[in-house]
Amino acid sequence: MYGYVLKKLTSIISSQQLTNQFKIFPLGDSAVTFDMGNTISEALNQKALAMQHWLLAHPFEGLKDCLVAYSSLTVLYNPVLIKKYYNPANTIFAWVADQLQQAFDKTVQTRQPARELIKIPVCYEAGYGPDLAALATEKQLTEQDVVTIHTGTIYNVYMIGFLPGFSYMGEVNESIAIPRKQTPTPVMAGSVGIAGSQTGIYPLNSPGGWQIVGRTPLRLFDPFEPEPVKLQAGDRVQFYAITKREFEEYSL
Numbered sequence: 001m002y003g004y005v006l007k008k009l010t011s012i013i014s015s016q017q018l019t020n021q022f023k024i025f026p027l028g029d030s031a032v033t034f035d036m037g038n039t040i041s042e043a044l045n046q047k048a049l050a051m052q053h054w055l056l057a058h059p060f061e062g063l064k065d066c067l068v069a070y071s072s073l074t075v076l077y078n079p080v081l082i083k084k085y086y087n088p089a090n091t092i093f094a095w096v097a098d099q100l101q102q103a104f105d106k107t108v109q110t111r112q113p114a115r116e117l118i119k120i121p122v123c124y125e126a127g128y129g130p131d132l133a134a135l136a137t138e139k140q141l142t143e144q145d146v147v148t149i150h151t152g153t154i155y156n157v158y159m160i161g162f163l164p165g166f167s168y169m170g171e172v173n174e175s176i177a178i179p180r181k182q183t184p185t186p187v188m189a190g191s192v193g194i195a196g197s198q199t200g201i202y203p204l205n206s207p208g209g210w211q212i213v214g215r216t217p218l219r220l221f222d223p224f225e226p227e228p229v230k231l232q233a234g235d236r237v238q239f240y241a242i243t244k245r246e247f248e249e250y251s252l
Contacts, residue, residue, distance in 0.1 A: 022104075024097045030064075030079055032093060034100045035072040040170055040197065044071035045158050049234050050107035051100070060099060061085040068233040069159045070168070075100060115235055117154065120201070122192050122239045123247040124150075124214040131211040135178055135194070147241055149173045150213060155199060157235040165203035165221030165229040169237055172199050180209040190215045192239065201231075214239075217250035 023035045034051065036044045051073050052066040062081030067074045079092045088095035124132060124147045136143045155169035162168075171177075172194055180195035184207040187193070191202045193210025202208055203221035216239075220230045231237065242250075 024100060026093045027074065029092075031074055031076045032096045032100060033072055033074045034104065037071050039071055040158065041071055042156050042158075045156070045233070047104075047107065048073045051103040054103045054107050055099065058103075069161070073100070073103075118231065118235055118237045120216050120218060120237060120239050121242040121246070121250065122151075122214040122216050123242050123244055125244045128244070128247065129192075129212055129214040131193075132213045135176065135211050135213060138178060139176060141175070146176050146213065149176050150194075150199070151239045151241055153238070155237045155239075157231050157233055157237060159233050160229060160231065163202065163204050163206055163221075164223075165231065167200050167203075167220070167231045167235075167237070169199050171197040178211050181211065182209075184209045187212060188215060190217060190220075192216060203229075214241075215247070217242075217247050 021037070024032060025035070026032055034048075036047065045068070048068045048071060052068050055063065055066050055073075055075065060077075060082070062078040062085070064076040064078060067076070075096060077092075077096055082088065082092050082095060086095060123129075124143070132143050132146060136146050139146070141149075150172065153173060155171075157167050157169050159168045160166060174197070176194060177197045178194055187202050187206055187208035187210070189202060189204050189206075191208070191210075191212045192214045193200055193202065193208065193212045195210040200210065201216060201220055202210075203219075218230070222228055222230075
């Protein structure tokens with residue numbers, strides 16, 4: 001049953017009926033992905049979160065993790081334990097695919113309970129947002145316009161990936177949406193960037209291609225903390241501007 005399973009789905013959200021297609025396919029012999037489409041969609045992201053919550057509330061032996069992306073959910077599992085405890089008549093992939101199908105069927109595509117709004121300080125001043133001036137020029141805005149627009153939106157954290165704790169958030173106002181750089185450049189930890197309709201925070205020093213408009217003094221990934229990753233899929237985030245002095249005081 002390797003390859004993918006293609007089915008029709010019909011779900012209800014905000015009293016409107018949505019029709020889409022999904023795929024279920026294996027990633028090697030110990031992971032399965034339920035993919036609802038290669039798109040940035042808060043509705044589909046909420047459905048993936050609902051499925052994750054359902055699976056974690058109804059775990060099966062061998063379930064290792066459930067990873068949410070923009071519009072998909074990937075389940076990691078131990079095939080040996082599934083074989084031992086359930087001895088599926090078909091392949092283990094087919095058995096896990098059926099668990100994902102159940103999670104889809106038994107959840108609704110509505111906003112999942114989230115933590116309180118998370119407010120993140122960002123310094124947008126010179127030296128902290130190296131691409132802010134160029135972005136403002138490209139969009140025929142002032143730098144303050146860009147800051148006002150960027151801080152005036154509440155963003156949905158769609159997924160965590162790329163680096164430990166890197167948060168993919170959206171969607172930025174179309175007036176400041178801008179393509180990523182053609183060539184990656186060195187980026188400092190805490191840098192806040194924009195790429196297309198997404199915004200995100202680099203938790204570590206890294207090469208990166210996002211347009212950097214500011215930097216937060218907060219550490220969003222700390223491997224020595226009980227919860228190393230500070231943001232998680234489903235969080236709601238709003239940025240607010242701070243001065244260079246305030247940034248430095250945070251770092252003391």
